[in-house]
Amino acid sequence: MAANPLVEMVNITRNFGGVHALKGVDLSVFAGEVVALLGHNGAGKSVLAQILSGVYPPTSGEIKVDGSPVHFHSPNDARRHGIETIYQTLALADNLDAPSNFFLGRELRTSLGFLDKRRMAEEAAAALVDLNPNFTDIERPVRQMSGGQRQAIAIARAIHFNVRVLIMDEPTAALGPHETAQVAALIQRLRDQGIGILLISHDVRDVMRLSDRIVVLKNGELVGEVRAEESDEDEVVEMIIRGRKLAPADGDGP
Numbered sequence: 219m220a221a222n223p224l225v226e227m228v229n230i231t232r233n234f235g236g237v238h239a240l241k242g243v244d245l246s247v248f249a250g251e252v253v254a255l256l257g258h259n260g261a262g263k264s265v266l267a268q269i270l271s272g273v274y275p276p277t278s279g280e281i282k283v284d285g286s287p288v289h290f291h292s293p294n295d296a297r298r299h300g301i302e303t304i305y306q307t308l309a310l311a312d313n314l315d316a317p318s319n320f321f322l323g324r325e326l327r328t329s330l331g332f333l334d335k336r337r338m339a340e341e342a343a344a345a346l347v348d349l350n351p352n353f354t355d356i357e358r359p360v361r362q363m364s365g366g367q368r369q370a371i372a373i374a375r376a377i378h379f380n381v382r383v384l385i386m387d388e389p390t391a392a393l394g395p396h397e398t399a400q401v402a403a404l405i406q407r408l409r410d411q412g413i414g415i416l417l418i419s420h421d422v423r424d425v426m427r428l429s430d431r432i433v434v435l436k437n438g439e440l441v442g443e444v445r446a447e448e449s450d451e452d453e454v455v456e457m458i459i460r461g462r463k464l465a466p467a468d469g470d471g472p
């Protein structure tokens with residue numbers, strides 16, 4: 219029998235005033251699984267991700283971690299349960315260097331209470347080089363770094379702090395092909411380590427390649443769910459556009 223999912227969202231709704239951003243969505247992520255979340259602009263993907271990462275509470279519905287109900291009041295609550303988020307416009311502080319970003323909000327201190335910059339630099343460098351042996355010049359402000367390097371910092375940080383579920387909202391939206399390939403390789407490594415990944419993307423081809431399961435939202439509703447290996451790009455695109463699976467009897471095409 220399969221184990222509990224790492225996280226499970228049950229019948230989640232979220233309203234913003236009169237806007238029904240989510241209308242009863244169920245979503246689970248298992249260990250070592252990449253779940254892709256697809257859908258048109260405004261479908262509710264980011265809101266769902268933000269609920270899971272503690273940015274907003276749901277209007278109704280339940281979140282479970284390891285089968286037990288949880289209530290997140292902030293992203294730190296979610297983090298304490300091992301749920302981290304990486305955005306493309308990454309929440310990195312531009313004027314700080316990689317070690318400072320790595321330990322942002324979790325700074326290491328000496329026994330006298332001072333920032334332990336040396337130990338933070340060593341630990342951050344070790345984690346970054348472990349992830350990418352070519353990562354150099356770690357002491358530069360991160361604003362001088364490429365999108366791929368910024369991602370690497372965020373991902374190394376998540377691994378270092380024992381992330382269990384990593385939410386990636388459009389992680390490659392602003393990256394070139396080379397960096398996109400690097401992020402894809404990182405996703406596979408994280409999955410192999412047993413981390414559950416919720417990947418939001420518009421790139422159906424990338425999603426087919428990287429994910430195990432594909433979940434499609436439309437107008438705040440879950441309209442389709444398939445295993446990537448049992449589906450193809452056409453079927454997924456069809457679910458995104460029409461809000462349902464392609465049926466053989468759909469008669470308006472050859």
Ligand SMILES: Nc1ncnc2c1ncn2[C@@H]1O[C@H](COP(=O)(O)OP(=O)(O)OP(=O)(O)O)[C@@H](O)[C@H]1O
Nearest residue numbers: 234237238239257258259260261262263264265266
């Ligand atoms: N803070 C907010 N206040 C009011 N409405 C919001 C807020 N956040 C999202 N919405 C609305 O909720 C709906 C879903 O938005 P969401 O950002 O989840 O879409 P998305 O699927 O991530 O789209 P995209 O692909 O463009 O990123 C939209 O109608 C959006 O306008």
Ligand SMILES: [Mg+2]
Nearest residue numbers: 263264265387
């Ligand atoms: Mg979005």
